[in-house]
Amino acid sequence: MIAAGAACATARAQAAGTPPAEPTDGSLCKGGHRMILRVHYEDTDFSGIAQHTSYLRFLERARSNYLRLHGISQGAMFSGQDAMLVVRSLTLQFLLPARMDDLLQVTTRPHLVRGASVALHQQIRCGDRVLLEAEVRVAYVAEGRPGPLPPPLRAALLRDAAVPPPVARPSPGFATGQTRQPSPNPATGHFAMRFAVASQNFRTVTGHAGKTRRFLVFEATTGLPPQEVERFDLPKDQSIHAFRGDGPHPLDSVGVVIAASAGDGFIRRMAARGVVAVATAETDPALAVSGYLAGTLSPEAPHEHDDAEEACGCAQG
Structure with missing residues (x-):
């Protein structure tokens, strides 16, 4: 915890320095997406701690960038097909606070892909500390009605969901195994x-x-x-x-x-x-x-x- 705190403190101390060499939209990684962002003054309350609503923006931004890197522009989807991806359910576990100038990593991984929706696990970290865990279910809606996910998007989500998740260290306040993960074939052990x-x-x-x-x-x-x-x-x-x-x-x-x-x-x-x-x-x-x-x-x-x-x-x- 001391090293983790030092990492966050160092990030705050270097706030005026060069930002990390990450693409604006983050990057695709094995099984999902990762994005780096910094906590700004506008994200915090009077005490310098990130407001709970700021995390919703961080998560939404990460999901949008994940889709964009898979070739799905939500703006183009809406203007061209009158279609959109909407949040159907959202569960958050606030574990530790983020503070002004902290450098955060947001990861997004699909783990349950259905015909018209996908369940995503998202996590926000600072250094090696897990600050927030989120379970998000997103549904596809076209012309005001639920519809099947576009095949190219669903294929990409299936490929990512089939990648076994990394072994996670338990975080305070979040029960191990609470996140629903893809099930392996009992005969082969593969997903x-x-x-x-x-x-x-x-x-x-x-x-x-x-x-x-x-x-x-x-x-x-x-x-x-x-x-x-x-x-x-x-x-x-x-x-x-x-x-x-x-x-x-x-x-x-x-x-x-x-x-x-x-x-x-x-x-x-x-x-x-x-x-x-x-x-x-x-x-x-x-x-x-x-x-x-x-x-x-x-x-x-x-x-x-x-x-x-x-x-x-x-x-x-």
């Missing part, structure tokens, strides 16, 4: 995400996701090619087109469904269950999963629904 690929023939990516009853299930583990781990052969009443009610469904166990075609109704129903649905022209199931994770998945091939398909509700998922 993995699950995908369901529509495949009526169990060989290629097939279309009409809403009426599909057969899916190849893959696990994608950091640094390894996706592996098929399971197959769904659902009864007719378990196709999403026929499924009714809010009860559990086998597709709830995956984070992403990939098909050759998917109607708006299917996409909406999957998003409501916390699952992203995407359509692609890629025909190889494993390559489709790899392409999604890399953000290079080929878009759905142009096609037309015939009258019979429209009548059966295929176009509505």
Whole structure:
């Protein structure tokens, strides 16, 4: 604690010196983002201690910069698509105070990526002292309604969430293990995400996701090619087109469904269950999963629904 206090004191003493050699927006790091900032007079109260509202600005700035470095401009998102990322929930643990001229490091790590939202763990440190821990859930809203996260953004978040978090030293006032972390595959110990690929023939990516009853299930583990781990052969009443009610469904166990075609109704129903649905022209199931994770998945091939398909509700998922 003496060394940590000295580090903060040194930072304050050097406030008039050269700022740290960090990009304005911070930098991407393994599993997330880090940003350096200094506590200014405007951030503090009469005693020189940072006000609690200042931490909210620090955290918001870090989240925005994290997205920007992943190629997501929130300003462009709103002006071009009438879409935005909004905070749905926020939990803060104030542990130690930050003082004027302190040099702080803010880290941001996604740890639970759902279809339309992401849970982030954020931390503010001064030297080796943890000042604040935050759990933030951010949701994607388009035209005033919840919607699936844009595929390139979700792929980037999934890649970061799959990186095991660093071993954290317990901080005063914050229980170890309180932060929800990604779960490892019990068989391999690696962190993995699950995908369901529509495949009526169990060989290629097939279309009409809403009426599909057969899916190849893959696990994608950091640094390894996706592996098929399971197959769904659902009864007719378990196709999403026929499924009714809010009860559990086998597709709830995956984070992403990939098909050759998917109607708006299917996409909406999957998003409501916390699952992203995407359509692609890629025909190889494993390559489709790899392409999604890399953000290079080929878009759905142009096609037309015939009258019979429209009548059966295929176009509505």
